Amino acid sequence: MTLDLVDIGINLAHDSYDRDRAEVIERARAAGVSHLIVTGSSLASTRRAIELAREYPAIIRGTAGIHPHHAAEFELADLPALRQLLQSDEVCAAGECGLDYFRKFSPHEDQQRVFRWQLELAVESHKPAFLHQRDAHADFSAVLRDYMPQLSGAVAHCFTGNARELDECLALGLYIGITGWICDERRGAHLKALVARIPAERLLLETDGPYLQPRDLKPKPSSRRNEPSYLPHILTTVARHRREAVAEVARATTDNARRLFGWPRANGDPSSTS
Secondary structure, rough: OOOEEEEEOOOOOOOOOOOOHHHHHHHHHHHHHEEEEEEEOOOHHHHHHHHHHHHOOOEEEEEEEEOHHHHHHHHHHHHHHHHHHHHOOOOOEEEEEEEOOOOOOOOOHHHHHHHHHHHHHHHHOOEEEEEEOOHHHHHHHHHHHHOOOOOOOOOOOOOOHHHHHHHHHHOOOEEEEEEEHHHHOOOOOHHHHHHOOOHHHHHOOOOOOOOOOOOOOOOOOOOOOOHHHHHHHHHHHHHHHOOHHHHHHHHHHHHHHHHHHOOOOOOOOOOHHO
16 A cells, blocks of 8 residues: 655654654655654744755645743744744744643743734734644633634644543644554553544644654664654554544545645645655
């Protein structure tokens, strides 16, 4: 079976890929992961994501955003720079933006302020939002309700929540991104039941590399670094617990990425292949 997958969340600007980034991309393509959306989580990583998209225009697009961990250091004076990056043709989404009350790297009020700024930029740019939430579901949902009617779309990146939170995300109109968390018998077992409740037209797949390497990979990799070539393993796990054919889930998630991000182009478009 020939796959044509989109990894909608890969931190390919991370320095752990510096020594072999080209090989990581080639391994992804060989595994059937034909398109990568590189996450921008700061001004610097967004710029690097855009550079990578320019280096690999048929394979990569980026997002432009400020992760909630960096909210305290992001000021109103920085907003024009983010706006300009978001307007780049190489950028297909606003974010990674949202709320994270687990790590507490930035005060809650700073996180909410920067989250709202980025949602306003998403509305202004007519680009979807790439969303992060951890241990902050109530505030996250409250902020989003103010913007969802105006947004072109949004995805709950790396969803790890419970059934109630999934239902509320779906009611808001969010797409749901599933990572290798579902392969973690310690923390992600609950997702095996929940993943079947996600409508096929709302499901997306991602690795979130270099984080969240699937724990049940066999043989076990020598490095703990996650990479896009492991996305087919996540796909197979998701398909098994949805009781659907792997090819069916692959096709649906790629179609969903096209619909939400406006990329990759449909087969036959010269810009969709290298």
